Amino acid sequence: MARLLVTGGAGFIGANFVHYWTAQYPEDRVVVLDALTYAGNRASLEAVADCKQYRFVNESIVNEDVVCELLREERIDTLVHFAAESHVDRSISGPAAFINTNIVGTHNLLQAARSVWLDSDDAPASHRFHHVSTDEVYGSLGPSDPGFSETTPYAPSSPYSASKAASDHLVRAYHHTYGLQVTTSNCSNNYGPYQFPEKLIPLMIVNALDGKPLPVYGDGSNIRDWLYVADHVRAIDLVIKRGEVGETYNVGGNEERANIDIVNTICEAIDAAFAADPGLAARFPDAPAAGGRDSASLITSVKDRPGHDWRYAIDASRAQRELGFSPQHDFIGGLQNTINWMLDNEAWWRAVMDGSYRDWVAKHYAVD
Numbered sequence: 001m002a003r004l005l006v007t008g009g010a011g012f013i014g015a016n017f018v019h020y021w022t023a024q025y026p027e028d029r030v031v032v033l034d035a036l037t038y039a040g041n042r043a044s045l046e047a048v049a050d051c052k053q054y055r056f057v058n059e060s061i062v063n064e065d066v067v068c069e070l071l072r073e074e075r076i077d078t079l080v081h082f083a084a085e086s087h088v089d090r091s092i093s094g095p096a097a098f099i100n101t102n103i104v105g106t107h108n109l110l111q112a113a114r115s116v117w118l119d120s121d122d123a124p125a126s127h128r129f130h131h132v133s134t135d136e137v138y139g140s141l142g143p144s145d146p147g148f149s150e151t152t153p154y155a156p157s158s159p160y161s162a163s164k165a166a167s168d169h170l171v172r173a174y175h176h177t178y179g180l181q182v183t184t185s186n187c188s189n190n191y192g193p194y195q196f197p198e199k200l201i202p203l204m205i206v207n208a209l210d211g212k213p214l215p216v217y218g219d220g221s222n223i224r225d226w227l228y229v230a231d232h233v234r235a236i237d238l239v240i241k242r243g244e245v246g247e248t249y250n251v252g253g254n255e256e257r258a259n260i261d262i263v264n265t266i267c268e269a270i271d272a273a274f275a276a277d278p279g280l281a282a283r284f285p286d287a288p289a290a291g292g293r294d295s296a297s298l299i300t301s302v303k304d305r306p307g308h309d310w311r312y313a314i315d316a317s318r319a320q321r322e323l324g325f326s327p328q329h330d331f332i333g334g335l336q337n338t339i340n341w342m343l344d345n346e347a348w349w350r351a352v353m354d355g356s357y358r359d360w361v362a363k364h365y366a367v368d
């Protein structure tokens with residue numbers, strides 16, 4: 001039986017990971033540590049709220065005393081680190097929070113893990129610090145460059161990716177210098193249930209349903225590799241269980257697409273959903289699809305993001321070869337699941353967007 005501390009478990013990928021882990025390993029202890037920033041929603045963990053192996057702690061990873069106490073009190077042996085400021089556009093308008101959480105916060109976790117796991121008498125027999133990172137640390141690719149591999153030199157270009165790169169280096173240094181048992185995964189763009197509607201895919205779905213403009217940065221030619229979130233959390237499980245200590249694994253979906261193609265595909269899927277279900281027009285009267293018009297009529301070209309990376313692509317052959325990982329969802333299937341989930345969970349996304357999920361939480365939970 002493992003005892004996990006999951007940082008950022010109320011965020012998009014963290015919540016999906018907690019759902020997966022509690023279902024897959026019901027005997028394991030799962031303690032979530034989350035500061036509940038705008039991106040963290042306790043409502044995303046409602047499904048596990050009554051699970052007796054689960055505990056939620058509303059605190060910041062920047063608080064080292066809290067982390068040390070939790071590691072000791074809960075006898076944690078596995079720390080899975082998702083907590084981060086994660087949105088590139090916010091890192092451009094306000095980088096300081098990214099430095100604080102992504103660099104200082106990660107270092108606090110490492111210090112706490114070192115002190116409890118390496119320098120104390122009651123340390124668990126073995127431990128693991130798994131760090132969840134991004135392919136953005138490698139910078140931008142040209143049209144015919146090979147995908148990022150684990151040996152591609154780091155060349156981050158936004159404050160977000162620079163802060164994640166710094167955290168990756170610190171994690172590696174704590175292994176090299178102190179012998180902390182770490183692994184790192186660098187993953188491409190995720191999408192799926194519980195993603196905050198500021199990222200490309202959920203934002204476009206919500207705006208198409210509400211009849212708002214679909215803002216495409218620049219000419220829309222920028223390319224990302226897309227992975228359905230359920231595949232990412234499975235890959236993290238494989239790295240934790242089979243990955244070699246001190247190593248990094250690149251994870252991707254092998255689904256490179258230009259932004260404008262993604263937006264058009266979302267529009268077509270929404271038009272098809274409205275055509276198949278006449279009830280949607282009554283629920284979303286402002287959607288062009290409610291009046292039989294194309295959602296794509298909302299596509300609007302807007303000013304490009306400063307320093308916008310042009311292309312990301314992943315060479316995931318190491319994870320496939322050494323961990324047996326390959327994605328189980330292709331982009332079209334994953335996108336359809338995501339749109340269906342958004343249609344079925346309108347209350348969730350409306351509440352997280354206007355902040356009213358906090359009222360919902362206050363009604364459902366006593367304050368920790």
Ligand code: NAD
Nearest residue numbers: 008010011012013035036037039040060061083084086190
């Ligand atoms: P998210 O923004 O949806 O969630 C981040 C979570 O961290 C939130 O619950 C937030 O409340 C919490 N948090 C923020 N600051 C905190 C602090 N100081 N202390 C404790 N909790 C704090 O992010 P996400 O998309 O779920 O990403 C999770 C991790 O995966 C991040 O480390 C990110 O860099 C990485 N990643 C994300 C993607 C992606 O496409 N979303 C791809 C690759 C890697």
Ligand code: TYD
Nearest residue numbers: 088189198199200201215216217222224259
């Ligand atoms: P995003 O979801 O912010 O992820 P990242 O920047 O970490 O890759 O953006 C994905 C791509 O979509 C990126 O090239 C920027 C672009 N984009 C838009 O064109 N319009 C938008 O409104 C957003 C949020 C992103």
